[in-house]
Amino acid sequence: xxxxxxxxxxxxxxxWIINSPIDDAPGPAESPxxxxxxxxxxxxxQIRPWSDLLGSSLxxxxxxxxxxxxxxxRPSGATQSSQRDWESFYRDGRRLAEATQSELGGEWQVLxxxxxxxxxxxxx
Numbered sequence: 001x002x003x004x005x006x007x008x009x010x011x012x013x014x015x016w017i018i019n020s021p022i023d024d025a026p027g028p029a030e031s032p033x034x035x036x037x038x039x040x041x042x043x044x045x046q047i048r049p050w051s052d053l054l055g056s057s058l059x060x061x062x063x064x065x066x067x068x069x070x071x072x073x074r075p076s077g078a079t080q081s082s083q084r085d086w087e088s089f090y091r092d093g094r095r096l097a098e099a100t101q102s103e104l105g106g107e108w109q110v111l112x113x114x115x116x117x118x119x120x121x122x123x124x
Contacts, residue, residue: 004104006062006097007113008069014062015050015100018111054103058096065089065096090114097121 003018050059072081072089090112097112101121104110110121 001109002104002107003109003111004100005111005113005118006093006100008066008093010070010073012066013049013059014066014069014096015054015059054100058099058103061099062096065092068092094119094121 003020005016005018006014007016008014048056048059068089072085075081093112093114097110097119098121101108101110111118112121113119
């Protein structure tokens, strides 16, 4: 079963893949094929992570939610983030996790982070 985590972090997208130990096993010692260099070729089009599995509106929502987490963690000026702000933020994260589970389907198990723990959207 594949797993995805809805959680925020600075300069992130709000969604992560959770690898199993078998996914982390080292593969053959071979360099990736392709062009190496610091600038992309002229015809290069960057593919948005998860865009092959999730719709753009959900990905946009995850990005906005992630950016909101960054703002809550680093409030600007004299504004302090309240407990109520964080509770609302994590409720929204749960809703995004449920939407993610719906779009990914039964081959995926989606979790979301809140209050220092991971929570399952639904069990497999």
